[in-house]
Amino acid sequence: MASISFSGVERVFRQNGQDFVALQDVNLVVQDREFVAIVGPSGCGKTTCMRMAAGLEHPSSGTVSVGDQVVTRPGPDRAVVFQAFALFPWKTVWDNVEFGLVSLGVDGAERKRRIEHYIGLMGLQGYERAYPHQLSGGMQQRVAIARAYVLDPQVLLMDEPFGALDAQTRVVMQEELVRLARRHPRTVLFITHAVEEAVYLADRIVVMTGRPGTIREIIDVKSIRQAENWDQHSRIEDVMDQASFVHLRSHVWKLLRSSGHGADVH
């Protein structure tokens, strides 16, 4: 079972000589092959949650587990996609996607099969020999997503992966991620401060509020998406026109605004 569990998680940081509680009483289980988005204002602790799941950061109390293992360090069962395209600039697209597979010990023929599959799904055919600096931001982030999926990790952790993209590229990437996520369901923890993005992508949305960062509400999107058959629309703007979508989006906004920090959210 590739679930991600936050159990009684608290994180205290020291800033300017004083302790402050960045995260308090975070309890959340992302189920096997569930796509959960966390939304919340800047500074509410979203990245800290993701870094704890990645093993790059540790709770002050409580535990974060993946499957039945408490997370203590980074591992190949978890792939991370950051906002900044963390590609190797000296490696080609193909070699960037291949990199983690080599360390996992996947054999050559299987590597080739998987790389071709995800390069195709992410629309990167023809760019295999290009270097990151020759690609647009959107293309670079496709490489980062292909590189994460190709490892077939138990869980994917994405921290505002589309945050640095222009609005049009972002929409294309959101549509592609939805196609990818429906075709290859994985356990995904997806962090964003964009409300529409969360409603469009996620099975459930965790709405956080800040100071201290805590979970305000968890919203089930999947049952509404399925009941209203959003996936019959291939274009994001057609989904966003649905009354059920508009209603959910405004519900999330109200939650964020009522916390008093809604102005921080884009």
Ligand SMILES: Nc1ncnc2c1ncn2[C@@H]1O[C@H](COP(=O)(O)OP(=O)(O)O)[C@@H](O)[C@H]1O
């Ligand atoms: N290593 C650290 N040391 C001190 N404070 C930190 C550290 N990491 C994060 N913080 C603080 O914790 C809070 C939550 O940060 P972060 O998780 O990055 O929020 P978000 O991703 O939601 O914007 C912020 O106030 C931030 O300044």
Ligand SMILES: [Mg+2]
């Ligand atoms: Mg962040």
